[in-house]
Amino acid sequence: MGSLFRSAEMTLCQLFLQSEAAYACVSELGELGLVQFRDLNPDVNAFQRKFVNEVRRCDEMERKLRYLEKEIKKDGIPMLDTGESPEAPQPREMIDLEATFEKLENELREVNQNAEALKRNFLELTELKQILRKTQVFFDEHEGGVNPTESMTRALISDDSIARQGALGPVQLGFPEKAIDPEDFLPCFVAGVILRERIPAFERMLWRACRGNVFLRQAEIETPLEDPSSGDQVFKSVFIIFFQGDQLKTRVKKICEGFRATLYPCPEAPADRREMAMGVMTRIEDLNTVLGQTQDHRHRVLVAAAKNIKNWFVKVRKIKAIYHTLNLFNLDVTQKCLIAECWVPVLDLENIQLALRRGTERSGSSVPPILNRMETCEDPPTYNHTNKFTAGFQALIDSYGIASYREMNPAPYTIITFPFLFAVMFGDFGHGALMAMFGGWMILKEKPLAAKKVDSEIWNIFFGGRYIIFLMGVFSMYTGLIYNDVFSKSMNIFGSKWQVVTNMTGAHILAHEATMTLNPASSAYAQYPYPFGLDPVWQLAKNKIIFQNAYKMKISIILGICHMLFGVSMSLWNNLYFKNKLDIIFQFVPQVIFLCFLFLYMVLLMFIKWVTYFPTDDLDLVKWSPHCAPSILITFINMVLFKETKVDKVCDPTMYAGQIGLQKLLVVCAMLCIPWMLLAKPIHIMRAAQRNNFSVSHQQMQSATENGDAEQPMQNNTQEVAKGGGHDSEEMSEMFIHQGIHTIEYVLGSVSHTASYLRLWALSLAHAQLSEVLWNMVLSKGLQVDDWRGGIALYIIFSFWACLTVSILVLMEGLSAFLHTLRLHWVEFQSKFYAGLGHAFQPFSFETILDTASTAPGEE
Known part of the structure; x- marks a missing residue:
């Protein structure tokens, strides 16, 4: 599980294989799928490599198999697929396979030629029969x-x-x-x-x-x-x-x-025409008999081939992949040993040794293979262990960029944050249930659906992300309960905590009062909050949108700040692992201070406002009433601009004692972090470089004086320092520019990224309103028809409403929320710590090769 949080540790190895054991060893490594070979012959033409003839033989066998497959599909014969993957046959078995395929192809071509000749004769006789009849x-x-x-x-x-x-x-x-x-x-x-x-x-x-x-x-x-x-x-x-x-x-x-x-x-005499017609009919009957026998023979040949063609394809493709890999190897001077270089995960070295030992035993060789670790300055490939659950989330991360070697992997955290942020925008229990059922169905039918090998790219994307879809649906059901939104309607599970207290009867209220105003300050109404989510009475309130706007907007900012802070904290773990103390002191610390002193403080103001202000009718507590509750946005703007917040005389301009002084201190500290991020690191590196140059020059002068030849070395040293100073000045200018870009990006990005999380509020509100419009303008029309016609109308309208719900609210809105969530992770979250400059580990794996070949379009 450790390699999920950080890519697996890789090592470069040198592999020595005996020529007679190389094929079997590579076959075992292909079954294992944990070795990435390097091409040791990059300048050698593909047609000049050692095993090019074997590759050509495999291509010819593939051609014959494709011809057989085409004929089998033409006759509509089902091809047996057991789902098993046979081992790669030994090289000596290639001859038997070639002979089998050659025999089948020749026999089938001969049968086809005979059938075509018979059909041509049959066609000619049929046309002649028609001529005799029509004329x-x-x-x-x-x-x-x-x-x-x-x-x-x-x-x-x-x-x-x-x-x-x-x-x-x-x-x-x-x-x-x-x-x-x-x-x-x-x-x-x-x-x-x-x-x-x-x-x-x-x-x-x-x-x-x-x-x-x-x-x-x-x-x-x-x-x-x-x-x-x-x-x-x-x-x-x-x-x-x-x-x-x-x-x-x-x-x-x-x-x-x-x-x-x-x-x-066409004879002109009637007797000759009748005689010719009788002869034609006799020959047609004979041809029908021969054609039937020919088709039966062809069918038997194809049925026999259909039982084994899948396994034959697997065997030939494995043989071809092995020889392609062997073409990457080098021969030693004795021409008896093959040398390879490969990247392997350190934790899997023992499994690779066991696979090599099995291959040696299969080949009958007495010389064991040798696997030596090598030292290299190259960047190793990035390899993250995944399973069928984590593979979809890892694919989302890799779409942005492959992680650098041993860099923190965002995938395990994305498993939770991605469906949750999606659900904040897609918060509807009903729509989430539809999505969860679709994802759950794909998970339950995983094996039969995977065996079908559907060519549709859209379906393959859905099926590959089945666990993502399922989690997005489940999380949307949770947020739908929080919003108390089910197909734009509310569920009154625990009973509303708002009560109407009046002396009028219900009929009088309905007759004379269009609306009722509920006062939250009255003890007769909201005694305690709704146990879970929003009170269902808000569904009937005219100020529902105003209330939900304020609620969802603040929630979006809170989630966004927490998400970005988590991303910044991830950079600390990267710097600790790579022992980069400069980035911790000169980047991580000022970044955290800047983000916390400004934006996290704004989040704290939201919680203080929620806790401090409450509805009340007491005049002595008016300054704690909603009337005096300050706007968090205005307070934050005035805090940055050092302005006072203007309020009514009865209200207090601050929410707690010492607020103004603390806010000024926080802003000043946050502003000081900007030059800290901009200048501290380049200046520190420049001084360290100057100290190093001075120490080197001092040592050279001492050694020259001791040797009695000080003048010439001093001249050479002066020239070297001058050259080094010019080079260092160029590097330092680039470092200042790079640091300036990084600082500006982070400072401005903190503001823009915080505002970007408002899409959580905007899409959630848009989804809820679109669902409500669809209910009121479509489905409610079917409920207004009386008598028996109402059932028919409701049946038709419900079908129309269900189609619109699935197509627009689930598919289109779901895709929109998915893309916005993807952007929040790629830009707002991963930009804080993720470089994504690595290259993927691409091991030699039969499973990957066969999957790619099965999804590729067939060649004619």
Whole structure:
């Protein structure tokens, strides 16, 4: 638990592994997930590293597995996922895996090619069957006495477009000015199938290219046909074209080829057509049988592959990750040992040694691995131990910036402060209950929801922050009880402590009095406060907003000052750990004094005002009545400006004896802290540097005098001091500038950050008012309808009100309060002590690699 408050202690280690044991040892370290390897070959190309061939083999195996997965998904076959993670196979097992994948891919590709060829034959036979069926109508007309040639020629001459279906009178084919004997006219025709959407353009091209000397008839195929290449369903039409001569025949065939129309033989004799149709039907039946057998074989192959494909993916990805990691290692001069450098947590060194020992035993090597700690000046990575509960809060902190090494971690404190400050803005028991139920549902269904691997980014964000959502809902329920606000209504649990005392009857009051004024000074009313939260009578009061404004505004300032003081105190623990005494004396102490003497004093004035002033009718105690209660804001402004607070003659301008003198002392002390923060640290460092330079120069002069050669060393020393003085002066100027920026930021930030916490009051008031408006303008309308229609109206209006409540008040207002709370932690709280300049610890972990691969979009 100690590493949660501060990042874990890290060390740089050097690892020596035998070549035959390196694979198994890295595999064990990947399962452990506690080692971050460094690249010892940064200048070596990725294609020139030692294990590049093994990585390529893994890429090829992944490609084959993706092909199998694509085919499995195409057939809708469920893939078995046991949730287990098999160990990385040994290198010798790669050959068996490659052979298995090669066999499956070849078999599946062969089956697919055969199926595609069969489907293409089936498509051709189906189209030919449709041609024989659709063109039969035209030939029946010819056999019934209507000459198709005469119909064709009459249509070609009399119409300005290609002739369509219908019987026409006897007209000669050809141009009008020519006369040809019908006995010599022997028409040719072609029949085929074309995509339905290409028919209009096809007709226009035939008309223009053939100059109207063609006769086209077409009929739509009602059922869609399957494209054997893509598997899509397409709609096609049957056509038959009559023309004269070989020249037109060549031209028509080229046009058909250009429009990708498929031509089929169509006999003119009825007996030949019937015989061909019977043969086509027989072949179609045979093809259906073969296609069914082919699909069954394909299905069996895919079902067998679906049972193991998840485990195969895990194995291949683990092998690939191991060889990628081995490419980061160096070879020693004997080419028999691999050398690696890695960052590891100090507390986990024993576990890492055990993992290396297991890997050595698995490989059968007799030489144990060697793990040596190294000294380095590099900044170690930051590693915070987290679990499923703390991971979400740690992610909020890391989004701002990774903590510097061994810096105080704000995450454990954020677990409480974040949902609490959120709840101050989102204080409604009903809305908090909805949020808590949603978060609780995700927590209860954690395992099945995590196993689904949903691709939605919004859902993954919600699920990753399920514990945050649950705590925000629970804390909102608490603050909702404090505010006594449940869907903008109050709960009278303990009975109101305000009582109406009058001689009039209730009916008379309702008839003649629009409002009743309750006097808190009267003993008949508020004898003692409401046991928990606000009295429900405030829900009916006209001055409810005024009362809640004053209450929530003061609470926001109190919480804000306490939160910032806690952030400043965190900097003390950082300075104590890093033994930075200068920052404690010249930064922490004046910062605390400045914040306490001004802003914490303002908080104390609020408590003094609450305790001192009370409602009373006694004239002798009028100076302690609410009439004489001073404004805290005006008092604070006058305190800083050294002005007197003007009040009525009957009132006392101060709340306690000696207030004016104490306030002046506090302001003066707070103002003295500004030059303390601004100048003390740079001046102290500058004097220390001058003392060091003087002591070094004095020692050099003494040694030169003892050696009998004082003149030359003194000249050299003078030059060095001059150079050092120039460099130090540059550094000192930068230090003064940096300290000035830090001081101005803190002084002005104390004011702006205090005002920033007023968002707690503003959003809380806005949320309450929006909830009340939604109740009064939507749901209350359903309660005003009488009779049986009221039930129907209430049912409809309640549904509308519930949708608006969830979408606006829970989701939108919840998101707004979440972002404001995040800002209060990032800026107002963490800026007091948190640098966030570190880099994250990224260990070699199979779990992380597999999670990343499962959420990445699949490659085609």
